[in-house]
Amino acid sequence: MNDEKVKGRVQDPKVRVKNFEEVELGYSKEEAIREANRCLHCINPRCVQGCPVGIMIPEFIKCIKEDNLKGAYEVIAKSSSLPAICGRVCPQEKQCEAMCIKGLKGDAISIGSLERFVADYVGDIKLSKPKKNGKKVAIVGSGPAGLSCAYDLAREGFEVVIYEILHKAGGVLTYGIPEFRLPKAIVQKQIDKLKELGVEIKTDVLIGNTITLDELQNNFDAVFLGTGAGLPKFMGIPGEDANGVFSANEILTRINLMSSFKDDSKTPIKKAKKAYVIGGGNVAMDAVRSLKRLGIDAHIMYRRSEEELPARLMEVHHAKEEGIVFDLLTNPKEILVDENNNVIGMNVVNMNLTEPGEDGRRGVVEDENSLHKVDCDMVVMALGTSPNHSAVKNSKIELSDKGLIVVENSKTSLDNVYAGGDAVTGAATVILAMEAGKKAATEIIEKLK
Numbered sequence: 001m002n003d004e005k006v007k008g009r010v011q012d013p014k015v016r017v018k019n020f021e022e023v024e025l026g027y028s029k030e031e032a033i034r035e036a037n038r039c040l041h042c043i044n045p046r047c048v049q050g051c052p053v054g055i056m057i058p059e060f061i062k063c064i065k066e067d068n069l070k071g072a073y074e075v076i077a078k079s080s081s082l083p084a085i086c087g088r089v090c091p092q093e094k095q096c097e098a099m100c101i102k103g104l105k106g107d108a109i110s111i112g113s114l115e116r117f118v119a120d121y122v123g124d125i126k127l128s129k130p131k132k133n134g135k136k137v138a139i140v141g142s143g144p145a146g147l148s149c150a151y152d153l154a155r156e157g158f159e160v161v162i163y164e165i166l167h168k169a170g171g172v173l174t175y176g177i178p179e180f181r182l183p184k185a186i187v188q189k190q191i192d193k194l195k196e197l198g199v200e201i202k203t204d205v206l207i208g209n210t211i212t213l214d215e216l217q218n219n220f221d222a223v224f225l226g227t228g229a230g231l232p233k234f235m236g237i238p239g240e241d242a243n244g245v246f247s248a249n250e251i252l253t254r255i256n257l258m259s260s261f262k263d264d265s266k267t268p269i270k271k272a273k274k275a276y277v278i279g280g281g282n283v284a285m286d287a288v289r290s291l292k293r294l295g296i297d298a299h300i301m302y303r304r305s306e307e308e309l310p311a312r313l314m315e316v317h318h319a320k321e322e323g324i325v326f327d328l329l330t331n332p333k334e335i336l337v338d339e340n341n342n343v344i345g346m347n348v349v350n351m352n353l354t355e356p357g358e359d360g361r362r363g364v365v366e367d368e369n370s371l372h373k374v375d376c377d378m379v380v381m382a383l384g385t386s387p388n389h390s391a392v393k394n395s396k397i398e399l400s401d402k403g404l405i406v407v408e409n410s411k412t413s414l415d416n417v418y419a420g421g422d423a424v425t426g427a428a429t430v431i432l433a434m435e436a437g438k439k440a441a442t443e444i445i446e447k448l449k
Contacts, residue, residue, distance in 0.1 A: 005107035006035040013321040017292055020179040020255075023318055024088070029069075032117040036064035039109050042101055047111060050099035052435035053086075053148075055079040057096060057111055064114060073122040076115060081151030081194070082144065082434065084123055084186050085173060087116025090431040091312055123189060127196040133157035135448045138220040140207045140391050143171025144430045145226035145421030147194060148437030149444075154197035156445050161220075162201045163211070169201045171228055173430070175253045176283070178290050181315075184256070207391040213417070214395070222416045222444045225392070225405060226437060229385040229422035235278070239335025240381075244270055244343030248277065248287040248382035255290050269294060272378035276301045276346065278332060279382030280308070285315040287380050288324050296378070298324055303331040303351045303364050329353070331364075333371065335379055345375045387423045402426070410440035418444060 009025040063072035092112035100108035232247030280302035350370035354363040398413035420436030
C-alpha cells in the first residue's frame with residue numbers, strides 16, 4: 001500500500017508572483033479521499049488534543065473516507081465557525097498535525113488541507129436559525145475571536161450584535177492577511193454563515209466614541225470584547241519618521257483595500273524600487289510577498305538565523321520560491337534619508353547568536369565591527385502589534401502593565417463584560433483567538449442561561 005502523503009497543488013512560483021490569486025489550490029475530491037485513507041483512526045486520537053477548538057478530527061476524516069462530505073462538514077461545524085479559514089491559515093503543523101501518530105515515523109495526515117477541502121466543497125449548506133432565548137449579547141470587534149464567540153452564542157439562541165469599527169467585518173481576516181493566502185470571498189462566505197444564524201453586524205461603529213461601553217452594558221445582558229491588537233510596534237531607531245517607512249499593518253491594509261491590484265489609485269503604495277521588511281513572522285512574510293507582487297525588489301531582514309524564523313515553514317518555503325531575499329543575522333541601526341526626508345538606505349549591523357536561554361531560544365548580540373550601509377527606498381516594520389483600547393477608554397476596566405485586558409477565565413473586572421483574543425494575550429494566531437472566543441461564549445452561556 002502506498003502511504004505517501006498527498007501533496008496539494010500550488011500555483012507555479014513564476015506565475016503567482018505576478019498575481020494575488022491563491023497560492024495553495026487545495027485538494028480535489030479524489031486527492032482528499034486518498035489522503036483521508038492514510039488516517040489510522042487511533043483509539044486515543046492525539047490530534048484532537050492538539051486542536052485548540054476541539055474538532056473531532058477522526059470523525060470528519062472518516063466521513064471523507066466514506067464520501068460523506070456533508071457529514072464531515074457537520075462534524076467540523078460543531079466545533080469551528082471558520083473551517084475554510086482555519087484550513088488555510090492555522091499552524092496545523094504545530095497543533096493537530098504535530099500530535100498525529102503518523103508523523104512519528106513519516107508524514108502526518110494533512111488535517112488542515114482536509115478541513116479546507118470539506119469547507120470549500122460543502123460550504124453552501126444553509127444554517128437554520130435557532131429559537132431565541134430572550135438574552136442579548138454585544139460583541140465588540142469582528143475578528144476571529146468575535147466571530148467565534150458570536151457563532152457559539154447564536155447557536156444557543158442568543159440575540160447577538162457585533163460592532164465593527166471598519167466598514168467591513170472580519171478584522172485581521174479581511175484587512176491583515178493577503179488575498180493570495182486567504183481570499184476575501186472565503187472570509188465573506190464565513191461571515192454570511194453567521195448572518196444565517198441571525199447575527200447582526202453593525203460596521204463603522206467606534207465603541208468608546210459613537211457608543212460607550214457603559215451604554216452596551218445597559219442595553220445588553222453581556223458584552224464580549226474581541227478588539228484584537230492593531231497598533232504596530234516600531235524599533236525606536238533614528239529615521240523611523242521618514243517618508244517610505246511603514247508598518248506591515250498599513251501595507252497589508254492598503255493592499256487589501258485596493259479595488260483592483262492593478263490600480264492603486266484609491267489606496268496608493270509607494271512606488272519603491274527596493275524594500276526591506278524587518279521581522280521574521282507570518283506578517284513579515286505576508287508583507288514581503290505582497291510587495292514582490294507589486295514589482296518591488298523585496299527583502300526580509302531578520303536578526304536571527306533561519307532556524308529561529310517564527311513564520312510557518314510553508315510560508316518561508318513559498319517566499320523563497322518567489323525570489324524573496326533573506327538577509328539573516330542582520331539588524332537595522334539607523335534609517336538614512338535625503339534632504340526631503342525620503343528613505344535612501346539603512347545602516348545595519350551583523351548579529352551573532354548566543355547559547356539558548358531558559359526558554360530554549362537563542363539570544364543575539366551585535367558584531368561591533370560590522371556596521372555597514374544597505375541601499376533601499378522603503379522600510380516596513382513587521383515587529384508585532386499591541387492592543388488599541390479605544391473601546392474601553394473612560395471605563396474602569398483593569399489593564400495589565402503591558403496594556404492587556406485583565407481577565408479571570410474570560411471575565412473582566414466589569415460586570416457582565418468578557419474579553420478574549422489578542423486584546424488579552426497580545427498578538428497571537430487566528431485559531432487561538434477563536435479558542436478564546438469559544439471559551440468566553442461558554443462562560444456567557446453558563447452565566448445567562
